[in-house]
Amino acid sequence: DAGVIQSPRHEVTEMGQEVTLRCKPISGHDYLFWYRQTMMRGLELLIYFNNNVPIDDSGMPEDRFSAKMPNASFSTLKIQPSEPRDSAVYFCASSLSPVSNSPLHFGNGTRLTVT
Amino acid sequence: GENVEQHPSTLSVQEGDSAVIKCTYSDSASNYFPWYKQELGKRPQLIIDIRSNVGEKKDQRIAVTLNKTAKHFSLHITETQPEDSAVYFCAASDGAGKSTFGDGTTLTVKP
Numbered sequence: 001d002a003g004v005i006q007s008p009r010h011e012v013t014e015m016g017q018e019v020t021l022r023c024k025p026i027s028g029h030d031y032l033f034w035y036r037q038t039m040m041r042g043l044e045l046l047i048y049f050n051n052n053v054p055i056d057d058s059g060m061p062e063d064r065f066s067a068k069m070p071n072a073s074f075s076t077l078k079i080q081p082s083e084p085r086d087s088a089v090y091f092c093a094s095s096l097s098p099v100s101n102s103p104l105h106f107g108n109g110t111r112l113t114v115t
Numbered sequence: 116g117e118n119v120e121q122h123p124s125t126l127s128v129q130e131g132d133s134a135v136i137k138c139t140y141s142d143s144a145s146n147y148f149p150w151y152k153q154e155l156g157k158r159p160q161l162i163i164d165i166r167s168n169v170g171e172k173k174d175q176r177i178a179v180t181l182n183k184t185a186k187h188f189s190l191h192i193t194e195t196q197p198e199d200s201a202v203y204f205c206a207a208s209d210g211a212g213k214s215t216f217g218d219g220t221t222l223t224v225k226p
Contacts, residue, residue: 043216101147106158
């Protein structure tokens with residue numbers, strides 16, 4: 001398996017622009033997670049899905065952030081409008097059913113810079 | 116919600132020495148405790164994990180211990196090598212699949 005695939009790897013945009021991050025989880029993984037990593041706040045869980053349904057979005061910073069998972073092989077995280085404080089590395093991760101308490105498999109991340 | 120505290124935030128050891136990183140968690144419902152290693156500019160990757168029905172697990176130079184009563188778990192790396200230098204994260208997961216991460220420990224192994 002190719003692992004979790006994220007695109008783009010780097011995104012530089014101006015404040016106020018819309019940003020869309022994309023993720024393809026590992027085939028067969030029922031859970032998909034979006035994390036944000038910064039020096040100040042570490043790894044923060046933004047939202048996670050089970051079988052394409054959002055389960056917990058309490059980590060989404062504000063209404064400017066939204067995430068969708070239209071099918072089992074694709075998810076997006078959208079920021080509209082973007083702000084400089086959104087600059088971070090955004091990781092997507094997937095895992096098997098947590099009944100077996102399986103680990104997270106992270107993608108390579110998208111480094112977002114908002115100027 | 117779950118709160119995970121990790122110590123120390125930085126750790127520097129000589130090559131060949133041992134390194135120990137400690138984490139505590141707050142939610143007694145947490146039952147799965149993975150450790151991830153993140154090299155500079157790369158993604159976090161699992162190095163070892165332990166489930167709540169086990170007290171200790173070892174994989175070559177890496178071991179993890181869990182004390183459920185005290186709600187703490189530790190990572191032990193023996194015979195450290197320069198390639199062990201990285202940021203290490205502990206995490207605690209509940210049965211619903213949600214993982215809460217510690218703030219990370221930057222380990223530097225000096226040759």
